Amino acid sequence: MTAIAFEPHGISARRRRVAGVVYRDLAAMRRSPIRVFEILFWPVIELVVWGYVTLFLQANKVPFVVSMLLGAVLLWQVLHRASNEVSIGFLEDVWSRNLINLHVTPVTPGEYVTGLVLFSLIKIAGGLAVMTTLAYVLYGFGLFSVGIGLVPFVAVLLVLGWALALVAISAVLRFGEGAQVIAWSLVFVFQPIAGVFYPVSVLPEVLQWIAAAVPASHVFEGMRAVLGGAPVPWDTLGLAIALDAGYVAVALWLYSATLRHARAKGRLSRFGE
């Protein structure tokens, strides 16, 4: 073993390798103003559009509508960005034909994903800070009015978004670059059934059963309950956390299986072509 490097299985080496992934993405963001711009652009557009829709509805005496819809917009962005940022981090390695360079380093798949997740957290935190400030300034809505429940709400959505990103990455590893559309769109499959902007009870019964198996639906239902004055529904949050654990387990298994498959079929090599 060369003395210039940390012992490969030590915590210092693991920390440094994860930091390498985060450093790379931070440097790329710094060098690419468009990447900074897109953190803010879509969330702000959504906030402005939905904000004025809610002001209109409020003027028509629909109760709680401002807080409920703006809360939904903000929390939806957490889920959306968590999924997309991790997927994009991976896709940028595909686009720059850098994936092989990464896979011949000692970085483990777990360390790579950890790095992508940490970087996504940084971007989401930045985007959320801007959006919550705007929501307060433009519409007088304070996201923190959700109270302590906000922390598990956000955590459940982040974890679900990361799990969806792993599924999207797995699809690209399995089917090639043509499957990258999944990275952009997978999260939207969950939008109608998660009851982001309306209660799950308005869905047909079959979809309500499906929604019950989606962690995000419990978060958005819980958020509406809290903004309506009810206490944080810790029991349904517990269910959402348990569902999240299941989603993550399946996503990790899928990622691991598709990586093995990509190596067995030589697909990983083709990302260098």
Place this chain on the structure above:
Amino acid sequence: MAILEAQSLTKRFGPVHAVNGVSLTVGQGEITGLLGPNGAGKSTTLHMLLGLVTPDSGSVTMFGLDLQRHRTEVLSRVNFSASYLGLPGVLHVREVLNSFARLYALRDVRKRVDDVTELLEIGPLLKRRTGDLSSGQHTRVQLAKALLNDPELLILDEPTAALDPDAGERIRALLVTVARETGKALLITSHNMREVERMCDTIHFLSAGRVVASGSAAGLAEHFGVVDLEEVFLKVAREGVPA
């Protein structure tokens, strides 16, 4: 001492037998070449040695460790460069090197980056975006990346393919010096026969996924009854495997 031992590597992609029972050994400080026409199985072999492709059968041992079971330890001591690989185009060269130095868990990132910068003479490129580099400059940065972790085995797929004759000659001289002075093992593929003749101690000739001949450049020429490696290549590529 053997740094790398590959035993009976086999890989099929559907009906195609890409690699069929390839065995090879690379010793410390030894420069080994893999030659063969397009589609002979060189890159697939290299990718199996790097763990990018899982062999259908056979084994890869490096530093006495099985690659499949000791991936992290083995890859910490190996590096790879290929002319066809990219680097994140928006990053400056220094940022790319900083990033890879961390991915190899190096202790003193700045010093190692400075060391390889000096070795590859890429100082003037450090503040340039990798996407703006010429292919020759890109190759030098890829090689700098490949030397960051001071690898005991350096695997190079067409290392000088994109370089002009002068730059290619300087890189060849550097690689030979690095191998001879530091005891690094080099495993290279190339279509430049003069390069292989001048650099490699041992050459394995691949055709249709098999090693059809091994030896020194002079030994191979003698074996095939021709004057140099270029003619060996043409003979194998055009006439197939001799009896």
